[in-house]
Amino acid sequence: MSAGIYIHIPFCKSRCSYCDFATDIIQDEESVGRYTSAVVSEIEQSAHATSQVNSIYFGGGTPSLLSVAQLKRIADEIDSVFKIDPDIEFTVEMNPATVTPEKLDGFRDAGVNRASFGVQTFDETALKLLARGHDAGDARQTYRMLRDTGFSNISFDMIAGLPNQTLENWERNLDEALEMNPEHLSLYVLEIHQGTPLAEQIRTRRQPLPDEDLAGEMYSLMQEKLNKAGYVQYEISNFAKPGFEARHNNKYWKMEPVFGFGVSAHSFDGVNRRWANYRDTNQYVTAIETGQTSVATYETLEDKQLAGEFAFLNLRLIDGLNLGVYESRFGHSLIDAYKPELENLEKLDLIAISGNSVVLTRKGMLFSNEVFEVFV
Structure with missing residues (x-):
């Protein structure tokens, strides 16, 4: 059974109000370079070297903030340590306004063949609420850039059930996404995570609690419109044109092996062992640099x-x-x-x-x- 490789890149330009992932505001190129070296070292020392791999996924954070040289350095190390299938699915999460045509050309030269595009919404008010750091125009421009540089497998991430969002607003978002015609859509109903700025805004009543019944209507509308547009729903939140289902995501749902590298990265051996790295970036990097383990938790499942x-x-x-x-x-x-x-x-x-x-x-x-x- 082929494994997947997950690389966590924690750096962001700003922190989204709803996000509870392990992220850091990007400070300087030196810190990104140091982190890249740590990830390369962790891959080099992997106990699962020579495993067959048919999916690579750079998640975050905002992996598209990496330079071409940094991404290629990590990709080359993966290629030298693992056995890579010729038809590898190589995905990088990309946020609007974080790439240029030159960077996208470089990513493609490094083997990236799938873009997971963090649109979330085309509504300007909602983008400000989510503190996304881009506007709808940035999303449209970046999508055109992806197509112009040859990306033929693009996935959109979008969120329903936002505070003050109406069914009509959600339908407009879906219509615009469908008009752009990506190969894959991941459409999620908003979850409120404690400790996030959005959760605090709701607790203090600066934002209303999302309406669960309305979110259910949005979910049903989403199913109806995407099925009519020729997308196949293959998972609760995921739709794809035939043949474009996300190979990497399927590994998690089918409990196939995935080896994670980087801060907070989780791994599963496909049998019964699971482990996760430190969630703090400095702690992770220091552990790698001093020759210690970066694994914070390890369990054998009953x-x-x-x-x-x-x-x-x-x-x-x-x-x-x-x-x-x-x-x-x-x-x-x-x-x-x-x-x-x-x-x-x-x-x-x-x-x-x-x-x-x-x-x-x-x-x-x-x-x-x-x-x-x-x-x-």
């Missing part, structure tokens, strides 16, 4: 936990959970292990059991967390 995670992660997929695959992997029947819980979920019209599969219903997609709690 069979029950593995089986539960496999069940709810596969249920995120539109194809659902294959009961035969589950039984082959874990040695027992899911139906027998969760009989009363599954009967109750079926009665509530949250899941459907048909033949050899368990899938979320349309209602179950809206209330997926209630379904997943059964398996946690």
Whole structure:
């Protein structure tokens, strides 16, 4: 089974109001260079060297803030340590107004063939609320730049359920995204994470709490419009033109091996071991530079936990959970292990059991967390 490689680049021009990822405001080129060297060293020392790899994903943060030389240095190290499939999917997250045609040409020369484009919204008021650091014009210009430099696999990230967002506003956002015709869309309903500026604004009533019922209507509208436009929904939040499903993201949902490098990067060996690096950038870099481990947490998963995670992660997929695959992997029947819980979920019209599969219903997609709690 081929693995995926995840590289975390924490640097951002500004911190988005809703974000709780491990990020740092970019200070100077020296700190970025030092971080790049640490990531290269961590890859060089990987215990999983020579593993077959068919997806590489640079996430963040804002990986598109890297220079071409910095990105290429990391990519070259990956290529020297791992066995890279000829048809590798190589994705870099890119934010509007963080790239130039010259940089995009350089990224493509380094092997990048997929752009995950952080649009989030085309509404100027919402962009200011989210502290995105770009405007809608920047998003349109950067998208044209991606096409002009030859990117033929582009994914949009967009968020529904923002404070004060109306159904009409969300529809306008969807219409503009569809007019631009990306190959893939990841469309998320806003989640409020404690400790973020947006959570504090809501707590102090400077912003209203998002309307969950309205967010449900937005989700249904999103499904309807994208299906009509020829996109296939293959996961709760992800839609793609046929053949453009995100290979790397599928690895997480199918519990395939992913090896992460960089601050806060998480890894899973595809069997039962999971580990994560330090969340603080300085702590991570110092550990690498002084020859110490950058791993902050390490766990071996028990069979029950593995089986539960496999069940709810596969249920995120539109194809659902294959009961035969589950039984082959874990040695027992899911139906027998969760009989009363599954009967109750079926009665509530949250899941459907048909033949050899368990899938979320349309209602179950809206209330997926209630379904997943059964398996946690």
